[in-house]
Amino acid sequence: MKDTGTTGMNAVDWEARVDMDRLRWDRLGRLKAELERSDLGALLAFDFSNIRYMTSTHIGTWAMDKLIRFSLLTRQSDPISWDFGSAARHHALYNPWLDVTTAELDADPNAPHEGARRPRLERGARAGISTLRGAFTPDAGIAEELARKITRELEKFGVADQPLGVDVIELPVLFALQQQGIEVVDGQQVFMEARRIKTSDEIRLLTQACSMVDAAYEDLYRFLRPGVRENEAVGLVAKTLYDLGSEYVEGVNAISGERCSPHPHVFSDRLIRPGDPAFFDILHSYNGYRTCYYRTFAVGSASSAQRDAYTRAREYMDRAIALVRPGATTADIVEVWPEAQEFGFADEEAAFALQYGHGVGLSIWEKPIFSRLVSLDHPEVIEEGMVFALETYWPASDGWGAARIEEEVVVTADGCEVITKFPAEELLVAGRRYYTVDGPLDLRRDSQSHLNTTWGRGEA
Secondary structure (H helix, E strand, O other): OOOOOOOOOOOOOOOOOOOHHHHHHHHHHHHHHHHHHOOOOEEEEOOHHHHHHHHOOOOOHHHOOOOOOEEEEEOOOOOEEEEOOOHHHHHHHHOHHHOEEEEEEOOOOOOOOOOOEEEEEEOOEEEOOOOOOOOOOHHHOHHHHHHHHHHHHHHHOOOOOOOEEEOOOOHHHHHHHHHOOOOEEEOHHHHHHHHHOOOHHHHHHHHHHHHHHHHHHHHHHHHOOOOOEHHHHHHHHHHHHHHHOOOEEEEEEEEEHHHHOOOOOOOOOOEOOOOOEEEEEEEEEEOOEEOOEEEEEEEOOEOHHHHHHHHHHHHHHHHHHHHOOOOOEHHHHHOOOOOHHHHOOOOOOOOOOOOEEEEOOOOOOEEEEEOOOOOOOOOOEOOOOOEEEEEEEEEOOOOOOEEEEEEEEEEEOOEEEEOOOOOOOOOEEEOOOOEEOOEEOOOEOOOOOOOOOOOOOOOO
16 A cells, blocks of 8 residues: 555545554554653643644644643553543543553552552543633642642552653643652653654645645635735635645745745735745645645746746755655755855854754654754654655845745655645746737746846846
8 A cells, every 4th residue: 555645535445545543553552662762651741733643632723722631641551631621521422442441550458469450441531621821710729630630640550750751831730740749851752753753644644635735726826816915815725725624724824025035934915916926835734634835936927036046946955855765864955955144144043944844744843853953963864754844945136036845755765755746846927828919928027127226127
């Protein structure tokens, strides 16, 4: 079965597609293996993506930044999920994989040997709540009750005296756990290592998510023309993706004209004009799996400066992709990208994320990270089964436009496969064609400059 296939979005009896049961158990298995390799006794997750990876539960993207849900995995148990109100009851009805048999420490003093364990059926879906990011009054004792819940489980499974790894945490909860005598340490690296290599089902879902963005770019290319606003483009893309089954359109960066340089990383209500460069980044989620996928267009026509900027960004992209294979490192990739000073920035921190790469999975920035800021001194080895995005940027020589390209790749045994398919080999011109008495208007219009200068008119 080809890992990157997109045979269909729905389950059928006549083709092997994404196996959701296998997805759940493979993810949990990877997380358990990383926990065993660590010096932690348990993992406590508040991060939305980590909870989903651990428990395969979901209550809607409105909850992503609330830190209201939490889940626990110990060395001696399967996951326990505390969720928001009635969501816990829903999980009990529809998430049978959360009801599991665990090995509880035997409290019987007459047990045949010290540390004996006995099987017990645990209800893994439970009601629980955190502090609503401080909205609950501290006097209500919500943080303290949360800490008691966790401590009871750690004691039950004999790991209360071992470090508890936590991904992100509210300070009142941290303090309450410490008051219970729990040693709280960074657990995010355990999650990130587990999520570094994707399973075959994860790769299929990531590929399907990209195919939906392919379709969104097709609609966007047909829609772009002078007179539409950046925010209208965002609305069009969001509708296309939701119609195709996206569960969450995290964002659409729509950047045009003079806003391209410097890149502001946020869309506006700017009207797109003839000759404008316009680039877009589409970030959405399909069954939890995300995209980060840039494309650049010229609207109506393009200057030579814009075309040259695009060619430069494409060259840096192609050089990087050519180096991707198991055993290569992130340092190998970033060495073929320009230093910050070459495109107008003081240092790598100031230019961060313009020549960039990052893992993609249940969140858009996972391991490995590719950046001259860190990768030359701290290289990471590229492995088969990784899925990551590579991004390049180049400002136009006119000081106005710029080009931005991003491709997502799956690392294969002997190289990689690009799973972002909308054409990006050369700069595409969107919008209607115009005709003069001599025929079609030349799409390269250097005389149409925003600058009333010799340089702007191309006469320098």
